Amino acid sequence: MSWWRFERRWRDAVFAALYPSTSRRPGLDRVALEPFFEAFLSAAPALVGVGLRACVWLVALLPPLLLLRPCSFASLAPDEREALLVRAAASDAYVLRQLLATLKLVGGLALAADPAARAALVARRVAP
Amino acid sequence: MSALDGRVIQRDLEQSCGFLVVGSGPAGAAAANVLAEAGADVLVVEEGHPVAPQELGRDSFFALRTLYRGLGATLVEGRAPFPYVQGRGVGGTSVVNGAISWRLPRDVWEEWIAADPGLAPHLPWEALQEEQAALEARLGIAPTPSAVAGEKNRRFARGAEAIGLEHRPIARNAPGCEGAGQCLEGCPRGRKSGMDRTLLADARSAGARLLSGVAIERLETAGDRAVAATGRAAGGGRVRLRAREGVVLAASAIQSPWLLLRSGIDDGPVGRHFQCHPGASVGARFSDEIRLWEGATQGHEGTGLRREGLKFEVLGYDVGLAVGRVPGIGRAHAAALDAIDRHLHVGVALRAEAEGRVTAGWFGGGPRVRLDLTRRDVGKLRKGIAVLCELLLAAGAEAVFPSIAGVPAELTDAAAARALVAHGPDDARAFTMAATHLFGTCRMATSPERGVVRPDLRHHAIDRLWVVDSSVFPSNTGVNPQTSLLAIATHAARGIARA
Numbered sequence: 141m142s143w144w145r146f147e148r149r150w151r152d153a154v155f156a157a158l159y160p161s162t163s164r165r166p167g168l169d170r171v172a173l174e175p176f177f178e179a180f181l182s183a184a185p186a187l188v189g190v191g192l193r194a195c196v197w198l199v200a201l202l203p204p205l206l207l208l209r210p211c212s213f214a215s216l217a218p219d220e221r222e223a224l225l226v227r228a229a230a231s232d233a234y235v236l237r238q239l240l241a242t243l244k245l246v247g248g249l250a251l252a253a254d255p256a257a258r259a260a261l262v263a264r265r266v267a268p
Numbered sequence: 269m270s271a272l273d274g275r276v277i278q279r280d281l282e283q284s285c286g287f288l289v290v291g292s293g294p295a296g297a298a299a300a301n302v303l304a305e306a307g308a309d310v311l312v313v314e315e316g317h318p319v320a321p322q323e324l325g326r327d328s329f330f331a332l333r334t335l336y337r338g339l340g341a342t343l344v345e346g347r348a349p350f351p352y353v354q355g356r357g358v359g360g361t362s363v364v365n366g367a368i369s370w371r372l373p374r375d376v377w378e379e380w381i382a383a384d385p386g387l388a389p390h391l392p393w394e395a396l397q398e399e400q401a402a403l404e405a406r407l408g409i410a411p412t413p414s415a416v417a418g419e420k421n422r423r424f425a426r427g428a429e430a431i432g433l434e435h436r437p438i439a440r441n442a443p444g445c446e447g448a449g450q451c452l453e454g455c456p457r458g459r460k461s462g463m464d465r466t467l468l469a470d471a472r473s474a475g476a477r478l479l480s481g482v483a484i485e486r487l488e489t490a491g492d493r494a495v496a497a498t499g500r501a502a503g504g505g506r507v508r509l510r511a512r513e514g515v516v517l518a519a520s521a522i523q524s525p526w527l528l529l530r531s532g533i534d535d536g537p538v539g540r541h542f543q544c545h546p547g548a549s550v551g552a553r554f555s556d557e558i559r560l561w562e563g564a565t566q567g568h569e570g571t572g573l574r575r576e577g578l579k580f581e582v583l584g585y586d587v588g589l590a591v592g593r594v595p596g597i598g599r600a601h602a603a604a605l606d607a608i609d610r611h612l613h614v615g616v617a618l619r620a621e622a623e624g625r626v627t628a629g630w631f632g633g634g635p636r637v638r639l640d641l642t643r644r645d646v647g648k649l650r651k652g653i654a655v656l657c658e659l660l661l662a663a664g665a666e667a668v669f670p671s672i673a674g675v676p677a678e679l680t681d682a683a684a685a686r687a688l689v690a691h692g693p694d695d696a697r698a699f700t701m702a703a704t705h706l707f708g709t710c711r712m713a714t715s716p717e718r719g720v721v722r723p724d725l726r727h728h729a730i731d732r733l734w735v736v737d738s739s740v741f742p743s744n745t746g747v748n749p750q751t752s753l754l755a756i757a758t759h760a761a762r763g764i765a766r767a
Binding site: 165180183185191221222225226234240247248250252258262264 | 328329342559561587588592598605606634697
C-alpha cells in the first residue's frame with residue numbers, strides 16, 4: 141500500500157533529520173526516498189510494513205507527547221527535530237528506543253542504496 | 269536433473285516422487301544428495317527462487333529483498349523482541365551466511381548423550397567425525413588465509429592476543445575466497461560453497477528434481493503415514509506433491525514445526541524448546557582505516573570463552589547495514605558516518621539457555637516465535653560485550669560503542685568496559701540483539717514425550733516422515749551449526765535410504 145501524502149511528508153522529515161547531508165555526501169534530505177520505500181513495502185512482510193508506518197506515525201506525533209506542543213514533527217524547525225530524536229533515542233521507554241533504532245537501520249539501507257551517497261561513504265580518503 | 273520454477277506455475281499442478289524433500293538449505297541438500305545417490309526418486313521443493321549470479325554481491329537492501337526471508341526482519345517476540353535472520357532461496361541460508369564452519373563440539377555431543385543415552389547408537393561420535401571430514405573436503409573448508417583477511421580481522425586478532433583471549437582464523441567453506449567482504453549479500457565471485465553450488469548440485473547431478481518458488485503449506489497424511497504436501501506456487505497455482513516413499517522435512521527450526529502444527533501433526537513437544545544464539549555487536553572507532561566492508565566477511569573468531577557460552581566474531585557487512593549501527597543521531601551521527609571507514613564492528617554470539625516456542629500463528633498466518641532470555645543469559649551477554657570492548661581498546665581503538673541503554677555511548681578505557689560485567693543492566697531490553705542459528709523445535713529424543721522425532725530422525729507418530737534440519741538438535745550448540753547439521757542430516761539420510 142502506497143504512502144498517503146501527509147505520511148510521505150512525515151516520513152521524509154523524519155529520515156531527513158536522521159540522515160542529514162554533510163559536506164562530503166548527500167543525506168536523506170537530498171535523496172529521493174519514494175523509490176526506496178516503494179521497494180521496501182513491496183518486499184516487506186505485511187507486519188513489517190505496518191510496523192514501519194507505525195514508527196513514522198509515532199515519531200511524527202511525538203511533539204505533543206514529549207514537547208507538549210500541538211504540532212507534528214514535520215512542522216518543527218530542523219534543530220528541534222534533531223533534539224527530539226536525540227531525546228527519544230535516549231528515552232527510558234524501550235519502545236521509543238527500538239523505534240529510533242529501527243528507523244536508523246531502515247534509513248541506513250536507504251542511504252546506501254543511493255549511488256552517490258554510497259560512493260561517498262566507501263570512498264578512500266587516501267590512496268591505499 | 270530437471271528444475272521447475274514456481275513463478276511459471278499459474279494453474280493447479282500435481283507431481284509425484286519417491287522422496288519429497290521440503291527445503292533446499294543445508295539439511296535438505298544433504299538429505300537429497302544421499303537419497304539421490306542411493307538411486308531414489310527425489311524431488312526437492314523450495315519456497316525461494318534460484319539465485320542468478322547478477323543478483324549476488326549487490327547492496328544490502330537488494331540482498332535483504334531477494335535473498336532473505338521477510339526482508340531479514342522476522343521477529344522473535346517476547347519482553348525484548350529481536351530479529352532472527354534466515355536466508356530464502358535455492359540453497360537456503362547457506363547462500364548468505366558467513367560460511368563459518370565448526371564441527372559439533374565434543375562437549376555439546378556429550379551433553380546430548382548424557383541427557384538421552386538412547387541417542388548414542390544413532391549419533392555415534394566417530395561416524396559424525398567421518399561425515400564432517402568428508403563434508404569439509406567437499407565444501408573446501410579451511411581457515412581464512414591471512415592474505416584475504418583484511419584489516420578488520422587482523423585488528424581483532426591483535427586485540428584478542430593483547431587481552432589473552434584464545435583466537436584463531438575462522439574455518440570457512442569459501443575455497444579461493446578473494447576477500448570481497450560480501451558473504452551476506454551472496455558471494456559475487458562464486459567462492460562460497462553454498463548448497464546451491466555443492467550438495468544440491470550433486471543431488472541434481474544424481475537425478476534429484478528441483479521445484480523452486482513453491483511454499484509448502486500443509487503435509488497430508490493417510491492414516492498414520494505421510495503421503496503428500498500441498499502449497500502455493502509463486503505464479504499463483506496450487507501445487508500437490510505426492511511422495512510414495514516419504515516426506516523429509518528440512519524447512520528450518522521455524523518452518524518445520526510450523527508446517528507440522530498447521531497440518532495437525534502436533535504430537536510431542538513440537539514447536540517447544542526453541543533455542544538460538546542471540547548476538548550483540550560492539551562498534552569501535554580507530555584512528556586509521558579499517559574499511560569493515562573489505563576483506564573476508566567473518567575471518568577471525570575468539571574461542572576462549574566458548575564453554576561459557578560466549579563466542580566472538582568479527583562482523584563484516586555492506587556499508588548499508590553498517591551506517592545504522594554507528595552511534596549518534598542527526599548531525600552527530602552524520603559526522604560519525606564521515607569516518608565510517610575507521611569503524612570496526614565485532615559480535616558476541618550467546619549460547620542462551622532460554623527456551624522459547626514456535627506456534628502456528630493467528631488465522632492460519634506464518635509462524636510466531638517467542639523467547640525471553642533468562643537473567644543468566646543477560647549476565648553472560650553483558651560479559652561478552654565487556655570482553656569485546658576490552659579487546660577493541662587493546663587493539664588500539666580510540667573509543668568503543670557498547671550499544672547498551674543506560675551505559676555511555678562511548679567508552680575509552682578498559683576499566684569502564686570491565687565494570688559492565690558487574691554494573692551493567694540486567695534487563696534484556698537494554699540490549700540490541702539479533703539471532704542466528706535456530707534449534708530444538710522438533711528435537712530428537714528416545715521417548716515421544718521428550719522429542720518429536722526418534723534418534724534416527726523418524727517422526728515418533730507419523731510413518732514415512734522424517735525431520736532432518738536443526739530443529740532436531742536437542743539444544744543449541746554455541747557454535748555455527750552448518751557443518752554439524754550437514755553431518756547429522758547426511759547420517760540420517762543414509763538410514764532413510766536403507767529403510
